Amino acid sequence: MEYMKPDEIVELFKKRLNKSTIIDSRIETKTAGLTKSSYNVIWLKINPEDLKNAVKLLSTIHFPHLAIISGNDMGEEIELIYHFSIYYGARFKEISIDLSIHLPKKDLRIPTITDLIPGAQVTEREMKEMMGITVEGLPELPNLFLPKDFAKDTHPFRRDEKGIYPLSKNGNYVGNNIIRKEEVKKIE
């Protein structure tokens, strides 16, 4: 089996996808142990429209292992990072690839990748429930992480009015539709 170098992978992405798709790319090299052996992590920021193509392209290199999708509410937009890894199964060869997409709050839709990687279902459903992202192509299923009767328009990981009220010291993410501050004071 032939292994591509990290920079070659980034080049391949730039060549095969639209030029404008790759917004940002970064290769990290980390070392470990007395021998200072190194491994690589690739961070790619891409356009949300090309997510599926990027995953398809990744599959042509090596069947990718999807660890998880992590989400981050950045105010105006939501960042989703797909943590992939390829070339597992051989010593020192594995490369972590993190595909990051930024979705504007107005248009929170991503295509499902469960047709390419069926195992992505769990994590896509988590993002759907926790972040309020519409996953197109994913069947309508009951809540997996939240209680079954949880409010449909509340998403715990959001930091805007759709999030939940955190009873914590840094009250930046107060959602005012849940409990008024006076009520909280009354309880406390």
Added chain:
Amino acid sequence: MTSISLFEILVKIIGAIVIAFLGIVIGLFYKGIDRKLAARMQARVGPPIRQPFLDFFKLMIKENIVPENAVPWIFNGAPIMTLVSSITILLYLPVGNIPPILSGYGDIVLIIYLLTLPAIGMVVGGFASGSPYANIGAQREMVMMMSYELPLVTAVIALGWKLSQVYPQLNVFSLVAINANPIWGLVGPLGFIGAILLFITLAAVTPGELSKIPFDAPEAETELAGGILVEYSGRNLALFGLTDAVKTIVMTSLTVALFFPYGISHLLAFNGAFALIVDTLFFLVKIFLVMFFEVTFIRVAVARLKIDQVSFAYWIPVSIIGLLGLMLIVLDTIIV
């Protein structure tokens, strides 16, 4: 049939009550010993020996819950039926040299029929609980009943047939006759091997009859959360506990009566009431040993089997061993 006087009836009733009481007490006591020994073999301390008694008394004062979708009269009747039927079997079994209370009113064929009754009672109770777990448990219990009947009957028939060849005038299926003429004395070398095979067959049937590991699929704690017994609580569960204890005594006594009916009083030259006591104690030791090897030891040494594997084990290997034993005994008789 001879006419029975009122006095005899009274004696039999009192005897039955005494035997039932002793059967329950000894059964619970042996259950305690069984749990303690199993615990020691598993490197645990284990519960105190009186634990089954404590369990029983605690359960008796607990609330008896009948599930909403159960059939109450069947649900409550099943534990009583199982307990009564297992105590009835006890009345047909000889204790040491004391003949059975009900000797003369039935024989070992009746016992085989009676043995299915506790199982049927549990199946009925399981289906009446209206819980899916209990339903599955009841289905499995039925499958198991159908599976272990053949080897059980094979073992008993072989003994009876051999006895009928040697003493044609006897009522060969009465336990008194079997008890008085141990199988080992009647057979030659071939038949001896056959008798050992029959003993193995009966030993394999015992854990199945008692729903103990490896044949505890109907109750399977980790799969069905107690299976048949899942919905039972309070008094009903206590009665099932008693049934289990009595059934253990029944099955081990049956093994002892069929294969080891020896006493030691004549060896030690005792007679009278003292001989009776010594033989009874020796009988208790014998059923303890049988219980230890057939129940306690097996259940700590193996894993639980699936129901299809249980069924297969009884229909094929155990049945073959039983039939082989029967054949060897027949051959032994023909050749000699």
Added chain:
Amino acid sequence: MSKETYSIPIGPVHPSLKEPVTFNFEIYGEHIENVNLAPGDNHRGIEFMGMQRNLIQIIYLAERICGICSASHPFAFCRAVENAAGIEIPERAQYIRVIIAELERIHSHILWAGVAAHELGFDSVLYLSWRAREEVLDLLEYLTGNRINYGIFMVGGVRRDISEEQIPRIRKTLGYYKDIYSKIEDIFLNDPTIALRTKNVGVLTKEDALNFCAVGPTARASGVKKDIRQDQPYSAYADLEVKAITPDVLTGVVNGDVYDRIIVRLLELVQSIQIIEQCLENMPAGEIIAEKKLVKLLNQLKKAKGEGIGRHEAPRGECIHYVKLNESEFPEVWKARAPTYNNLMSWVPMLLGQQIADIPIVIASIDPCIACMDRVTILNKDNGQKKVLTKKDLHELSVQKTRRITP
């Protein structure tokens, strides 16, 4: 003939489950026709809580994601923070981390062996193997101060050194496991009843393992040679020859059944012993932490900006943490993923077509560890109003309930 199926629920509380998770099975006779999986009963909102805490507090929170993986989560988390903030950790600390992680693997795998035996109805093996597990727990207590939740990991290194006097005690424990390993292997691989219950049960094909993103021994038993200690060596693993263990090492074939998962875990026990021995031999001298003063470290982390992932091969599979720092006291994002999260989906192909009796062992065979998030917000069904229950409310509710059931 029409198939009349009926459904049985397993969970959220069931003797075969050690943690709350719900399954709904469609059963035909004794065979499973359909599986519905509904986890989420154990969501504690750990990630949410973590984002309200500083990075050093999160280490202890991460430790408590799961009692058994209490070295894996902090290991992965510390690596994520170190990658994000660009902290280099001393070599000696890398070796100590690996020793603790491998000791944890030994205890986790023996724990699993006991649980698996219990699910099979083989309680004797449960008690004997858990007794064998005590030895490594005692050693961990001796080294770290705790039997579980070791509290030894710190951003930039470890908090306790392994001194020269402690090494003979470690070697003694390793010797103990070498002695009893043959017994454990004999029980699990040669016992006829265990073989009857585990061979060709809960088969996960290699294709399914890849498709459903399985990790750890679950994936390796299906023939996917995936082990981060081999693929992307970190810490001291980079100096050691670690090979992903697949069942064909022992039997020559890969079936992907429960039996194969037992083989993989047993062989990993031996592997862990070897790794610890190599670590003890090659352990360099030096510092054990990059920054000793916690206040200084916190200040350094407060100024850091960046993102990083930390991966660790936990006993159950790959454990991955993602941390994003944004020049603030609290991390902007903390995402923790336990291995069971990925193995969840592989339950479905394993369970379909099996018997009811196989359910406990198949569920146990991936060594599930159900841990996650929040359930405090409830929706009042009567008036549709959302409300957060406080401790006081819960107390009030429980008093009401008690009054109701006791006249």
